[in-house]
Amino acid sequence: MSAGIRLPQTRLDDLAAQLRTGSGVGVETLRADLTVAADVAQVAQRLSSDPAISLLVNNAGIAMIGPLIGSEPQRLEKMISLNVVAVTQLAVAAATAFAARGRGTLINIASVLALAPERYNGAYSGTKAYVLNLTQALEQELSPRGVRVQVVLPGATRTELWARAGIDISYLPPGMVMEVDEMVDAALAGLDLCETVTIPSLPDMLEWDVLNTMRLDLVPLLSLKYAAARYAEDATFSA
């Protein structure tokens, strides 16, 4: 999450300096355009080879807000490359390294739009549904190996994402826009609560649990030898 318009390296360096002086932690920056395969590979290599890295926040992403009809193909490709391809490569690199070391934490940033494909742009929400799916699959593989996995589904949050997607966030009803600090604090609290899925604004996580349990109950019925009775030839004729 970020603010102001400066060159990416300057912004990284400024933030690193702020963290060093503000909290005394050691900070190293690594610049990468995660829509470029060589840059993704460089970051993945670092994740694989540096045992000091014990946590990855897979946060980088861009959005498209308008309808799918008329969406610019290059922007779609860039978004999918960043939100899906890079996220996957980095998640898998971290998962592989953390599993081998028997410890580590992977946090993937999705969106509530993973659960609401009818809202905004279906390709953007699709990338975020992918991140949710990827994380749920990774959780199953990683939790027996001692690695923590969390996917965060923020609702509308006041960041540069909206302006970068060509939308003035002030047009959204103020009651549905969260401030960044509130969102990040809630996400970290969700991590402390050992949640795999964190939805910062959802009042009761039981609602999510019910939805997820219903989904899991469907699984044994989704691949069977015979088609359902409603698709039988005579059923089609009588319809």
Ligand SMILES: NC(=O)c1ccc[n+]([C@@H]2O[C@H](COP(=O)([O-])OP(=O)(O)OC[C@H]3O[C@@H](n4cnc5c(N)ncnc54)[C@H](OP(=O)(O)O)[C@@H]3O)[C@@H](O)[C@H]2O)c1
């Ligand atoms: N804001 C919301 O309402 C909202 C809601 C749900 C989910 N999310 C998700 O939250 C995550 C963070 O977004 P944000 O809201 O904080 O937006 P943001 O302020 O625009 O930040 C996006 C981040 O992604 C980085 N990034 C963009 N393109 C990149 C590229 N090609 N290579 C490497 N890094 C790149 C940006 O780095 P630079 O600043 O250096 O470009 C920045 O750090 C995203 O995954 C987004 O989908 C946001």
